[in-house]
Amino acid sequence: MATVMTPNSSSDIPESLGFEIQGAGRRYYDDVALDNVVDALLEMAANLWMVRDRQYVLERVLSARGEDINALVESYTPDPEETAERHRQCDDMVGQIFRSFVRRPTADAGHDANEPSYRPMEDSQ
Amino acid sequence: MNDATFPRGYVGTTPKPTTLGDESYLDFVQSFRKLVIREVFPVVAEAGQANYEARRDAGDIDGDAIEDISSAFSEVPVTRSFQRFVRSQQEMMWRRSRESLLRVAEQHVRDLDAAEQSGPATLESDPGFVTPGWARQEIHLQPGGYTEDPIAGLVFHVGTRAFYEGMNDDDALHRELAEKMTLPADGHLSRVLDIGCSIGQASLALKQHYPAAEIHGLDVALPLLRYARKMANDAGLAIRFRQALAQQTGYGDESFDAVMSYILFHETPLDTIPEIVQEVYRILRPGGTFSIYEFPNSYGEQLPPAQRFLIDYDSRNNCEPYSIDFVYCNFKGMLTDAGFELEEGPTTMNPFLQSIVARKKA
Numbered sequence: 001m002a003t004v005m006t007p008n009s010s011s012d013i014p015e016s017l018g019f020e021i022q023g024a025g026r027r028y029y030d031d032v033a034l035d036n037v038v039d040a041l042l043e044m045a046a047n048l049w050m051v052r053d054r055q056y057v058l059e060r061v062l063s064a065r066g067e068d069i070n071a072l073v074e075s076y077t078p079d080p081e082e083t084a085e086r087h088r089q090c091d092d093m094v095g096q097i098f099r100s101f102v103r104r105p106t107a108d109a110g111h112d113a114n115e116p117s118y119r120p121m122e123d124s125q
Numbered sequence: 126m127n128d129a130t131f132p133r134g135y136v137g138t139t140p141k142p143t144t145l146g147d148e149s150y151l152d153f154v155q156s157f158r159k160l161v162i163r164e165v166f167p168v169v170a171e172a173g174q175a176n177y178e179a180r181r182d183a184g185d186i187d188g189d190a191i192e193d194i195s196s197a198f199s200e201v202p203v204t205r206s207f208q209r210f211v212r213s214q215q216e217m218m219w220r221r222s223r224e225s226l227l228r229v230a231e232q233h234v235r236d237l238d239a240a241e242q243s244g245p246a247t248l249e250s251d252p253g254f255v256t257p258g259w260a261r262q263e264i265h266l267q268p269g270g271y272t273e274d275p276i277a278g279l280v281f282h283v284g285t286r287a288f289y290e291g292m293n294d295d296d297a298l299h300r301e302l303a304e305k306m307t308l309p310a311d312g313h314l315s316r317v318l319d320i321g322c323s324i325g326q327a328s329l330a331l332k333q334h335y336p337a338a339e340i341h342g343l344d345v346a347l348p349l350l351r352y353a354r355k356m357a358n359d360a361g362l363a364i365r366f367r368q369a370l371a372q373q374t375g376y377g378d379e380s381f382d383a384v385m386s387y388i389l390f391h392e393t394p395l396d397t398i399p400e401i402v403q404e405v406y407r408i409l410r411p412g413g414t415f416s417i418y419e420f421p422n423s424y425g426e427q428l429p430p431a432q433r434f435l436i437d438y439d440s441r442n443n444c445e446p447y448s449i450d451f452v453y454c455n456f457k458g459m460l461t462d463a464g465f466e467l468e469e470g471p472t473t474m475n476p477f478l479q480s481i482v483a484r485k486k487a
Contacts, residue, residue: 049152050149114195119262125254
């Protein structure tokens with residue numbers, strides 16, 4: 001089962017990469033909660049668009065096959081396994097949208113936005 | 126590219142994300158970025174400028190130091206939201222692009238390996254090459270930057286679709302840069318270098334525009350070059366790529382008729398800039414041209430406060446550690462010190478860029 005509400009629950013970026021975009025990231029507002037709200041809002045909007053876009057494509061595909069979409073959707077009955085999978089996906093989406101709140105949980109979480117973006121790196125062969 | 130690796134096809138020359146959901150998500154990011162840059166930033170500029178002037182008139186600040194400008198801009202609420210928006214969309218762009226492409230990463234790396242055995246493009250790299258720490262930053266927040274991730278070229282290509290706001294899907298910007306590259310006065314063009322070529326979009330455009338010329342592409346980042354070679358092979362273009370530092374190219378004296386760079390110098394530390402300029406001067410033949418498309422440069426004449434605020438923000442929050450030094454350095458002085466004669470270059474579809482043509486005396 002997917003872990004929900006962890007900062008990077010849907011990220012497959014390995015720990016060795018993504019120094020900049022993983023972890024607590026940056027804070028811009030005086031109240032870090034606002035940073036979290038904005039991140040959540042953006043994820044929510046992105047997910048909303050994904051759903052609308054997919055629904056648009058789905059309707060076009062089914063219409064091309066002459067299907068009665070509404071009747072098919074309303075009469076659809078998933079089995080328990082599929083239901084569990086849909087719950088898992090829902091958990092994932094909830095985690096993705098609201099992870100910003102645990103990403104920067106305290107007032108001092110996150111790097112100050114005025115810090116320069118540079119970290120010492122060794123030469124590498 | 127290998128259609129078996131990217132069965133969902135391409136947008137222009139760019140592989141599509143691996144699922145419709147990823148594509149929709151990244152389309153959202155692109156639309157959001159367009160809104161933030163085109164509609165939110167002008168409001169930030171106007172309101173920030175007004176607050177800056179009010180603070181200055183009230184005697185709260187007495188100069189035009191960037192700290193004063195940033196402070197005045199940051200007091201305006203929309204500025205904080207603009208900053209949050211830009212950072213968040215950039216994080217969303219890279220996170221989802223890489224997650225999506227990870228599904229085909231193994232096959233893609235096999236494709237990149239296979240490209241080594243085919244042609245017509247070539248790639249020279251020294252196994253002992255040392256990548257300097259300054260080049261290993263996560264530029265523009267890309268995970269692993271340009272040097273640490275084996276699939277960095279693909280991630281860069283797919284991710285930067287949003288950066289270009291959909292206007293470069295078919296490499297239109299790079300084709301324009303190549304087509305507008307300034308030729309030597311005698312018109313002779315047999316050897317051209319795209320220095321800091323990244324994934325080779327301009328290198329390919331140069332070869333398509335000048336098929337008879339020998340086109341070279343040089344970059345510090347091997348993952349980007351491996352992707353560039355693959356793209357050139359797929360397009361049937363015989364381009365010669367090389368991994369090297371721009372200040373130590375390894376090419377012979379006076380061996381190129383023209384050199385082109387696109388947003389190279391603001392990505393390199395200040396002390397390397399004159400070295401790169403001198404190296405380009407060395408490898409250009411007399412009468413050769415260096416076409417430079419670059420970040421704006423404000424030495425001796427200050428940019429408007431809103432633009433200074435934006436560049437300062439971008440440097441700190443978009444992992445552009447060297448851009449501020451570049452913007453305020455005497456770049457044109459470095460070019461003339463190296464021996465170049467300068468003229469204004471052609472304008473491009475990106476009005477943010479400056480365009481300089483540096484000529485080596487015939």
